[in-house]
Amino acid sequence: MKVVEMISVRKEFPGVVALDNINFSLEEGEIHGLVGENGAGKSTLINILAGVFQQTSGELRLFGKPVKLSSPSDALHRGIGVVYQDTVLDPFFTAEENIWLGREPSRLSVLKGREIRSDTKRLCDKYGIVVPLGIPVGTLSVAKQKMVEILRALSMNSKVLVLDEPTASITQSDTDNLFEILKNLKKSGISIIFVSHHLDEVFNLCDRISVLRNGCYEGTFASSELSTRDLIKLMTNRDLVDQYPKRASEIGEEILKVSNLNVARFGLKDISFEVKRGEIVGFFGMVGSGRTELMKSIFGAHEIDSGEITINNEKIRIKGPSKAMRAGVYLCPEDRRREGVVQDMSVIDNLTSPFLGTLTRLGVINSRESRARAGKVSSELKIKAPSLKTIISHLSGGNQQKVVLGKWLLGPESRVFIFDEPTQGIDVGAKSEFYRIMQEIAKKGCGVLFVSSDIRELLGIADRIYVMRLGRITAEFKRGEYDQHSILENALSDSLAARSEKDE
Amino acid sequence: GFVAANLSAVTQATIAQNLEAISKTNGWTIYVSNSAGSWEMMNNLVENYVSKKVDLIVVAMGQASSLTSSLTAAKEAGIPVIGIDSEYSDLLTADILTNNWEMGAKIATYLVDRLNHKGNIIVFKFDQFYGTRFRGKALDVVLTEEPNIKVLEVHHLPPAGFVEDAQKTMESYLLKYGDKIDAVWCAWDDPAYAVSLAIKAAGYTQEDMFVVGIDGNERNIKMIAANNTAVVATILQPFGDSATKAAELIQKIVVEGNSPEEVIGAVRVIYMDAPLITSANAQDYLK
Amino acid sequence: MNKIGLLFQKYGTILALIGIVVFFSIMTETFLTSRNLINILSHISMLTIIATGMTVCMIPGDFDMSIASVASLSGVIVTSLILKGLGVFGSILITVGMGALFGVIAGILITRLKISAFIATLALGTIATGINFMFTRGQEVYGIFPDSFLAIAQKRVLGIPVQVFIMAVVIVVFTFAMEKTKMGKWMYSIGGSVKASFLSGINVRLLRVVGMIISGALAAFTGCILASRLGSGQPTAGDAYLMDAIAASFLGMTTIKVGRPNVPGTFVGALIIGVINNGLVIMGVSYFFQYIAKGAIIILAVSMTSFRSSESF
């Protein structure tokens, strides 16, 4: 039986056709992969199914009946549970409050607090997912927040489960666990739509795969009869030659050195490492291993308790990001939506913001110069936007990420670039684009710090890898000595258990 | 304790300062509070003074009917309350008044006479305080007998920012009516001053149109004495004398320990005289 | 941030309140008498009620600049109705209904026409003032009121004014409603993230309207109590409450549920304002210094909670 059916669905936004002539169907008890480049329209399709957007034209059928979904609660009541791509949680509420939001156990409208807590515990136990309870989710890491959203969707017992890039920011072990859960759900007759940019995940998990390209429907295929190569060709309409381009830059003298850095608040202990010119240094670790906080500390966004930071053999005290910038340290933060860009400002304003000083005379902005410089960076990075004046929030995730990076490229000859999970939620094409950009930056003689939870990309592109666990650097691997197994071992061990204990 | 309805009004500020000066010479301690135009705040303040167990409370420009709960509390605690211009009430030990009906009638008849019973006037009223309201009503009564005087506009002043409001509104009226306006009546002196600024800015003189007010504050009396602005008359409320009178009562009741009945007598209202000031006599009232 | 820091953040404002009370108790003899404390409670009861309404509409993220004008209008209406011969209870009910109606209109303007809550309620407040003057022409509504009406604010039970009991009921009811019921939870979730709430199937519009209704209704109810206290309908009686209600609500956000509007916090805020107003008068501080001291004490009280996050912006 067709659980969901879309017939000739079209969706327009002012000036953009996001979806055109989409024919999509979901069978009962299947896991259906939905793939496409950034901005292909995957999330838009899902939002229509979830009642968030209404299609401009075309028909939507649920369980064989034509329906008009006028709101998310409409979709919820018809048994559609969604994990959205962007985090949608109340940051002030705890995990349990968020999970049951809108469906709280209550009597005569009075909440049953104890039941909420015990139901949550039961839920966590049932699926083997660990999230910190009793503290506002706003203080949790992006990954933990995602797990809360997944739990929330699982708690709904929906007939259709839709997951929009659930794995983009969670760890490998959480991903493995999630896949187990999804496969079990499938057995009990639940239909699942799964979106991801990790094509191997899609192949591993899904029965059928639908491809979107530029808002158009490219067809649905059984995953067994499709190769990765074919899929990429379908998505991008071109052949992808090499995921991880060969490196070309020469490694020079030391550019950044961190010794004995301690930040007790974030559990960072005794951290020492160095980066050389032309080098891409990978940082691998599990969720909560402290990579993000370490990078922010180097960038001056957190005060450090002790330790030394040397740039170009010059010892500096970095107090605040503006100091770091001047010293030549640039950070592309992990949470790009909230920390990387200002959502309601235009592409050009976001791009020029940090180094606006270089585009002004007596404080007055030279707008021609700004346009020229921003336009150059924008075309170098192939930022896909109707114009430089487009508001950032209308851009797809990948293009927003390019803007985050582009900001720093506008600066004076730079020295140290920090990328915190830059490829999260970015399509294959854009990813290799990003690797290329990173290498080009390195080639110019900069040092690159590359934080990632995707071990394959680190193996593919980093010259050296540091592994972190529980706020410490536990190992260092040089290219040539790479051994996926021992890297994972150094990152993993007892860290998860210890961290979740601390959280409770 | 001294509680004023709104210390930002010049009149009440004058009373407060006079009382402060007198208590200094007499060696009393006086506490001054401002209820900023809210009767409820005034209630609270009076009750706070009752809690504080002061010897006597003076209420200026209050409204006794709205102060029932706090005045009852004062009465129960045996603390005498003297009102200054605060409406007659059983609960007040005494009220020192200037008669607003009388002042309203005085200035209204002056205005009518000066117009020679013929002309167009503009009226700035303020009805939220009973005193200014009475004055406005007295004007209305006087005008019932004046068929040849036409009221072009009645404007009601807001409780905050009234000086600027009067000025702005007068500017608009001057645009609308020009020299058709012969006179302006204001419920008190502050708006009268503002109106005169607008008249001056529009290039009119006293001969084209004039303004009257009530209160007799120093600035307006000076203007009247100079006789070169649109302000031509006011009624002098003897706030200094009211304060002196209040001080006298305080001396007799609190310091000398006489019973209030003895000091004040059966009728607890004490009226003060309020003379009309024009250019003829303004000089006499300037210290 | 360590444990003690967190405790300070959560209870700093309450500690400050205690500090202020201790200070006044030491400085004066009469402050710490039961009479005076009851006095303070009775003085803040109306502020607490009107500020509770403000707090409730702030929970889902709105604001109500019309409360003072609505309270003033209500005082005039309730007294007029009573003098027209309607029963006290009925008159109050109608008046509170009128306040609720203002809330409904505000809610519709905010959620349907997407007008900002600030503008919508400022404009509605202006309209309320106009209606008020249309009725009263600036004159108070005065006459002989039944004792049952005057009792609300002028009678004492067990030595405590009736309005204090009313305040207590309002605090308890709305604390319960906001903290322990679905409606309250959902209103908080709207304030935390409109999007998350909407996507969870919560009727965001309805609950925002409900918030405005409660604010309007409590403002109107405050107007009724005020009229009882003044024994008349004063056309501008409620006007002074806007700033204090804002102050109480924002002070409330510094304690108990830090960073979020909350009803018990607002009561603490109203207490701080009430204690300062009373204590300074009892101390006999000169009136202009009362203003200065009030401002300074509020700043000090709130600073106690600022052992905040270590982020440097």
Added chain:
Amino acid sequence: MNKIGLLFQKYGTILALIGIVVFFSIMTETFLTSRNLINILSHISMLTIIATGMTVCMIPGDFDMSIASVASLSGVIVTSLILKGLGVFGSILITVGMGALFGVIAGILITRLKISAFIATLALGTIATGINFMFTRGQEVYGIFPDSFLAIAQKRVLGIPVQVFIMAVVIVVFTFAMEKTKMGKWMYSIGGSVKASFLSGINVRLLRVVGMIISGALAAFTGCILASRLGSGQPTAGDAYLMDAIAASFLGMTTIKVGRPNVPGTFVGALIIGVINNGLVIMGVSYFFQYIAKGAIIILAVSMTSFRSSESF
């Protein structure tokens, strides 16, 4: 949303203003005379200046409840200084500096002690009122002022009052500063996302303080003009401006840079308020109806922009 919808959203408020002007022009003879239009401009010049300050501090996300009290205090101070024999220019400079100082303190309280802008400025406003009363004891500051002082608001050049020129300069300068300079861009960026701005190396604290300083300084400057206009230092002259400044700023957010505070928008907002106030007086509408009409017109004007996003919350 289609193109026309977008245009309406952006210019709906301005269209509404034009509609109001046309209405009054048809209804009365005197409204559309150059004299009256100049009159309106001169009436809104102080409102525009004080509201510009409010708008500037709102851009990075703060708020200033102290502007009215600071303006009142400034009127008293500038007149006292002049009467003490200080030069007009010097006196104004000192007074504006005093306003800026209030801004500095507010900024520090907000950014360092992390007190909410609402509370901090409410408290500072109370302190300003206290200082005001301490100086004046509620009495106006009156005396013989030099012509150069009175000229600010009482003299005309080419038939247009000097204060209108001052307003024009303030609008131009601050529109330029907010839209075309680094500082302005960064302040908008902070208003959009404090976190992202901080991580872009913007000195968030400093710029928020600057916003408060501008707000305080412009409030003080408004107080000076007001004193010139009134020919005296009235202790409460500025008090009426708070609500109107809030209204103008929020009206401004409905146009030009929709959803964000912006200086030209605020001028449009002030114009709407000024035109309504003037037009209704000229029409001779009864005073209570003026309130009602003002509220209703503002709501109508803003509703015109609400061809909003299709999101249903």
